[in-house]
Amino acid sequence: MIRINLKFYIITIILILLTGCVQDQVNDDDYQLNQKPIITEDTQLEQVILDGLILSGNQEQIYEDKELIVRGNIEVLDNSKLEIINSRITIDIEYNKQYALVVKNNATLHIDNCYYQSIDWRWYNFEYFDNAIIRIVDFENENSPWQTVEQNVDAELIRAAAGITIFANSDEIDDAFRGSLIIRDSNSVYFEIDLKPEIDYEFEFPNGFVEEWYPDYFEGSVDVFNSTITNLDIDIWAGVDVIVRNTDPLELGWIFGDGFGQKHSVGISAEIVGLKNMSYDDFIFQANNASLRLINTYVDGWWPIVTGDFELTVRDCFMMDPWAYNRAKFFVYDSFIFYMSAANDAIVEIHDSVVEDSLVALDNSTIMLFNTSFAGETSADPGASIIIDGVNIE
Numbered sequence: 001m002i003r004i005n006l007k008f009y010i011i012t013i014i015l016i017l018l019t020g021c022v023q024d025q026v027n028d029d030d031y032q033l034n035q036k037p038i039i040t041e042d043t044q045l046e047q048v049i050l051d052g053l054i055l056s057g058n059q060e061q062i063y064e065d066k067e068l069i070v071r072g073n074i075e076v077l078d079n080s081k082l083e084i085i086n087s088r089i090t091i092d093i094e095y096n097k098q099y100a101l102v103v104k105n106n107a108t109l110h111i112d113n114c115y116y117q118s119i120d121w122r123w124y125n126f127e128y129f130d131n132a133i134i135r136i137v138d139f140e141n142e143n144s145p146w147q148t149v150e151q152n153v154d155a156e157l158i159r160a161a162a163g164i165t166i167f168a169n170s171d172e173i174d175d176a177f178r179g180s181l182i183i184r185d186s187n188s189v190y191f192e193i194d195l196k197p198e199i200d201y202e203f204e205f206p207n208g209f210v211e212e213w214y215p216d217y218f219e220g221s222v223d224v225f226n227s228t229i230t231n232l233d234i235d236i237w238a239g240v241d242v243i244v245r246n247t248d249p250l251e252l253g254w255i256f257g258d259g260f261g262q263k264h265s266v267g268i269s270a271e272i273v274g275l276k277n278m279s280y281d282d283f284i285f286q287a288n289n290a291s292l293r294l295i296n297t298y299v300d301g302w303w304p305i306v307t308g309d310f311e312l313t314v315r316d317c318f319m320m321d322p323w324a325y326n327r328a329k330f331f332v333y334d335s336f337i338f339y340m341s342a343a344n345d346a347i348v349e350i351h352d353s354v355v356e357d358s359l360v361a362l363d364n365s366t367i368m369l370f371n372t373s374f375a376g377e378t379s380a381d382p383g384a385s386i387i388i389d390g391v392n393i394e
Helices: 002-034
Strands: 046-050 053-055 060-064 066-070 074-076 081-085 088-091 100-103 108-112 115-118 125-128 133-139 146-149 154-160 162-166 180-184 189-194 200-203 208-213 221-236 241-245 250-256 269-273 278-287 290-306 311-315 329-333 336-342 347-351 354-361 366-370 377-380 385-388
Touching: 053 060, 053 081, 060 066, 074 081, 100 108, 162 180, 162 221, 200 221, 221 241, 221 290, 269 278, 290 311, 290 329, 336 347, 336 366, 354 366, 354 385, 377 385
Parallel strands: 046 066, 053 074, 060 081, 066 088, 074 100, 081 108, 088 115, 100 125, 108 133, 125 146, 133 154, 146 162, 154 180, 162 189, 180 221, 189 221, 200 241, 221 250, 241 290, 250 290, 269 311, 311 329, 329 347, 336 354, 347 366, 354 377, 366 385
Antiparallel strands: 208 221, 278 290
């Protein structure tokens, strides 16, 4: 009896071990099957040139194992769907924000396991509107597209860099975000937070890793899980009063003038002095019916946007990508600018300053440099002008 039990025990153990080995082999096979290929800047892929792409109706387009050379607008409209899988996206444009990828009207964008790069670090925006559905997975690149969400967008980003402008204010151009944004396991969460006029704000922003964070500044829901907050920016419109305390770093946009449907703009001119990359113990900037108070906060840079017939003068400032629109006049002295853009009939004068990257003049605008260091690229429309120390460059 003992011998029979012992034999049965030995056979049972052998069967368990064999079953375990088989199961381990199955699991290993599944693991290998589910592994995504590693896509880098050197991965050999078939190239597809996209000088422009429009999907509409119920069209679907899938790019898998490709390198997409993007040289134009990509529009995903209506109920159409664009999927990009195990691929490389290479942006090849002449100047920042020349083109964009736009997803709207119930369309779907799905990106999975892709490498993103931009030639000469030109900014290319991914913009999501209406009832767009966005799923981006394994898209963790330092040089990532800048994204915007508006209206009832349903977006989820997993292991993906999340540089996103989230609109809370509605105007002639943009509409408030009312949808759902979920971010999981991201190494870079960088929000630009649009602020509504006639509301007093007081912020103390997180920095670094957060297990859970639910910012409640928007009509829509924003949920962040197991991710790293790297930057949080704000956009200040006329009619906004904001206090930021104990934050490092902070960047901000400031919109001047009555363009873009601004109803709370007051006055026709303003001057900003000394808003630059430094720490502020307690300082207040006021202009155009808006105020910014910085308490124990480090500013890394800002970008004025001048609209309407407004005249803005800036001195001793550090600016990233200022813009001038409509018939605005923008005068800059003793400052640093990463790149400068003008559109419509705007006039920009830059004196005794540094422009690092590029100058872009669109429509009938004019950009003039006086005794200013500049060694970057220029781009001007036929009706626009770029003049450096009296010499017409474009």
